[in-house]
Amino acid sequence: MSTEKINQIVEEAKASFQSCQNPDELYKSKVKVLGKKGALSLVMQEMKNLSPEERPAFGQSVNEAKKSLESLYASLSEELVKQEMAQKLAQSMLDPELPGFEVKTGTYHPIELVIREMIDILSRIGFSVRLGPLIEHDDLNFTALNFPEDHPAREMQDTFYMKHDHVLRTHTSPIQVRTLRSESLPLRILAPGSVFRCDSDTTHAPNFYQVEGLWVDKKVSMAHLKGVVDFFAKSYFGDKTQTRFRPSFFPFTEPSAEVDCTCPLCAGQGCRVCSKTGWIEIGGCGLVHPNVLKMSDVDPDQWQGFAFGFGVERMAMIKYRLSDIRLFNENDLRFLEQFR
Ligand code: PHE
Numbered sequence: 132m133s134t135e136k137i138n139q140i141v142e143e144a145k146a147s148f149q150s151c152q153n154p155d156e157l158y159k160s161k162v163k164v165l166g167k168k169g170a171l172s173l174v175m176q177e178m179k180n181l182s183p184e185e186r187p188a189f190g191q192s193v194n195e196a197k198k199s200l201e202s203l204y205a206s207l208s209e210e211l212v213k214q215e216m217a218q219k220l221a222q223s224m225l226d227p228e229l230p231g232f233e234v235k236t237g238t239y240h241p242i243e244l245v246i247r248e249m250i251d252i253l254s255r256i257g258f259s260v261r262l263g264p265l266i267e268h269d270d271l272n273f274t275a276l277n278f279p280e281d282h283p284a285r286e287m288q289d290t291f292y293m294k295h296d297h298v299l300r301t302h303t304s305p306i307q308v309r310t311l312r313s314e315s316l317p318l319r320i321l322a323p324g325s326v327f328r329c330d331s332d333t334t335h336a337p338n339f340y341q342v343e344g345l346w347v348d349k350k351v352s353m354a355h356l357k358g359v360v361d362f363f364a365k366s367y368f369g370d371k372t373q374t375r376f377r378p379s380f381f382p383f384t385e386p387s388a389e390v391d392c393t394c395p396l397c398a399g400q401g402c403r404v405c406s407k408t409g410w411i412e413i414g415g416c417g418l419v420h421p422n423v424l425k426m427s428d429v430d431p432d433q434w435q436g437f438a439f440g441f442g443v444e445r446m447a448m449i450k451y452r453l454s455d456i457r458l459f460n461e462n463d464l465r466f467l468e469q470f471r
Pocket residue numbers: 301302303304343381384414415416417438439440441
């Protein structure tokens with residue numbers, strides 16, 4: 132057995148590799164020479180017929196032959212794969228250089244961002260979240276909140292009525308009643324959520340959001356309420372913000388007040404957003420009416436409380452300087468993507 136035989140195998144294999152037209156053919160021809168039962172492997176079996184002195188040189192030349200064939204295979208194969216790809220591409224519409232689709236990640240809706248921030252601020256002073264249903268019993272939305280039957284206040288809220296004494300809740304205040312009836316005292320809760328009123332223009336939407344607060348304990352006063360509201364306004368709009376209460380009326384609070392804060396945009400100087408008054412209304416509040424406590428089996432001689440309801444859209448419009456409430460419901464990506 133001689134190195135000529137090996138050279139011959141190599142030459143033949145090279146010729147055969149070079150005549151291949153595609154990667155498949157090339158692979159088959161590689162197996163024929165380099166595979167387990169390939170020509171070079173068979174040649175190795177002849178090692179046993181050689182004298183021990185001849186063996187190392189023989190082994191070495193077989194290995195060199197393998198190496199040179201393998202490297203030829205690698206370069207030809209790369210070439211053929213490229214050719215094949217070029218052919219396929221020439222026949223198809225695929226453009227591999229076209230940029231891929233951008234993967235878009237979503238963003239939180241500004242209303243969600245504001246609600247989260249409000250919860251974050253008020254949870255620092257012990258409030259925790261409760262939720263209630265959007266379709267509410269008339270009793271919980273009105274009667275248990277001390278709205279007398281046929282009282283004009285029911286009209287005031289532009290209610291969407293539903294069958295069987297149900298309404299789309301007009302405010303988050305029914306969650307006050309639900310919580311008072313089901314939990315032990317004292318308590319401090321926040322109830323964020325969507326509410327509905329039959330009303331629509333640039334500052335009113337038929338579906339909007341409120342964050343309700345309720346604090347019931349043995350001794351709770353207007354001073355505590357003012358303190359909490361002021362803490363909230365300063366945390367949300369900035370340290371320099373001031374708050375004021377204007378006397379108002381809600382059937383479920385007594386006394387009742389409307390909450391204003393100094394306009395964060397002009398710092399109380401007067402601008403378009405605050406209609407030159409320097410103040411902006413952010414919600415209603417008051418001490419929980421004794422009748423509301425009684426109707427939820429809480430003894431008003433032992434317990435007192437305050438409640439507030441803030442408009443979330445209001446907070447968002449002031450913070451992000453928006454003039455049209457309808458933007459929140461249009462789902463225009465150009466608008467929503469600004470809150471990344
Ligand atoms: N529920 C009232 C409204 O929607 C707001 C409010 C809540 C007022 C709590 C007083 C206390 O207008």
